[in-house]
Amino acid sequence: MKKHNFSAGPCILPQEVLKKAAEAVVNFNGIDLSLIEISHRSKEFVDVMENARSLVKELLNLPEGYSVLFLQGGASLEFLMAAYNLMKINGKAGYMDTGAWSSKAIKEAKQFGEVEVFASSKDKTFNYIPKNYTVPTDVDYVHITSNNTIYGTQFKEFPKTDSLLVCDMSSDIFSRQLDFSKFDLIYAGAQKNMGPAGTTLVVVKDEILGKTGRTIPAMLDYQVHISKDSMFNTPPVFPVYVSMLTLQWLKDLGGIPAIEKINEEKAALLYAEIDRNPLFNGFAAKEDRSLMNVTFTLANDDHKEIFDKLWNAAGVSGIKGHRSVGGYRASIYNAMPKESIQVLVDVMQQLEKEI
Missing domain, CATH: 3.90.1150.10 (Aspartate Aminotransferase, domain 1)
Known part of the structure; x- marks a missing residue:
């Protein structure tokens, strides 16, 4: 019997992507080696990483000045990394609390400075997106979660701010047309709409980094990962490859x-x-x-x-x-x-x- 997979994540993937991924595990591109046993610094995998990053830029129609990273730790680590890389010493950030994941992001950000939750839908079990809120102007960045997987809500309009705009797009990345250049930092766990669990997409405007006054541990520093082309440490080769296949499938679809x-x-x-x-x-x-x-x-x-x-x-x-x-x-x-x-x-x- 055919199964109809409505799982929230890890999610359904295109059948043609699954078939190509399965073939690559046995014999990648006819080299008689498995994708998951070749060096991540080999030409074969470097080409995969470069193609994946290029497809992201093309599909999101990103202008020059953005870097694309494939990291690890899921969106849960990005809750921390976003604040670490953007909140200044003695700084402040503005958050909208629209569900479980934004609540977790708020908790992590409080480790780095003041957090103002300027809008919340917690009063009705997060079943709506707040309206008529006032965005604070004295913040280093504003953070939102574009789609709320647990509660089934989604932003149709985004906050207008002169501060940096940060968005967790884990569960609706690549699903609808947006002006992605309005965002200074986007992150998304792959396992909702892009690939298998194990890698996290980060899209960041280069010019916003290195301005916090903090000393950031290398593994948590976006600039370090950018300088090493997402290979500061061994990347999750299989999730990156499957994400690349999924992005190519999406491009071919239109x-x-x-x-x-x-x-x-x-x-x-x-x-x-x-x-x-x-x-x-x-x-x-x-x-x-x-x-x-x-x-x-x-x-x-x-x-x-x-x-x-x-x-x-x-x-x-x-x-x-x-x-x-x-x-x-x-x-x-x-x-x-x-x-x-x-x-x-x-x-x-x-x-x-x-x-």
């Missing part, structure tokens, strides 16, 4: 403009059923609904057993909601085919017929 159209169609299909079907309730505020993570609950929990049996029987996988929200979460990242979403919609309609 890039971000093409995938955005597909993503909007997929999300519209599922949200329409949630709104139509009286047995389900959407969790996130309608105006802030995510195109990547669709969160919903049953109107009556007595129907849980039969609904769970139905979607399991249909080959649906990974839609149980996060423990902090409950209910269900369908993660519909770039590689999720529309056909799989239709299967889930059919199951929801089948429940309606059987109740």
Whole structure:
């Protein structure tokens, strides 16, 4: 039976990417060696890294003056690194608290200076994006999380600030058209929408670095990683390679403009059923609904057993909601085919017929 993988991460990847990655593990580019046993300083892998970085710049339409890094430690380490590299001694940063991951980022930043949380949606279990907030002007940078995987909300408009703008895009990077040059630092764990767990994409404007007055440990210093072309230490070769394949797949598809159209169609299909079907309730505020993570609950929990049996029987996988929200979460990242979403919609309609 075909499985329909709605997992929030590690996420679904394109089938052609998985096949090429599997081949490379056995015999990479016909050299009779595995990708995961060749030197990261060999020409073969250096070409992979350079191609991956080049694809990022092309797909995001980045101007000159940005560096692209593939690092380790996930977005969780970037919570710390962003503050370490951007907050000045005795400095201050502004954060929007829109979910579990932004809350963790705030906690890490407090180790380096003052943090002003100038907007939060915690009062309603993070089911909306704050509006009508005032962005502080006396901060070294402003930090947001563009898409909230657990709660299913997504920024449609971004804060306007004269300070540096930092964004955790882990779960919606490469999914929609944005002016990425408005951001001074972007980071994203690969395992949500780009590749397997193990590498983290960092896009940073070169001119903003080296101005904190801090002595930063080498492993945590963006400038060190830039100077070594993401190879200050041994990079995670397999996740970088699979990310490169995924980025090439996206480029061949037509890039971000093409995938955005597909993503909007997929999300519209599922949200329409949630709104139509009286047995389900959407969790996130309608105006802030995510195109990547669709969160919903049953109107009556007595129907849980039969609904769970139905979607399991249909080959649906990974839609149980996060423990902090409950209910269900369908993660519909770039590689999720529309056909799989239709299967889930059919199951929801089948429940309606059987109740």
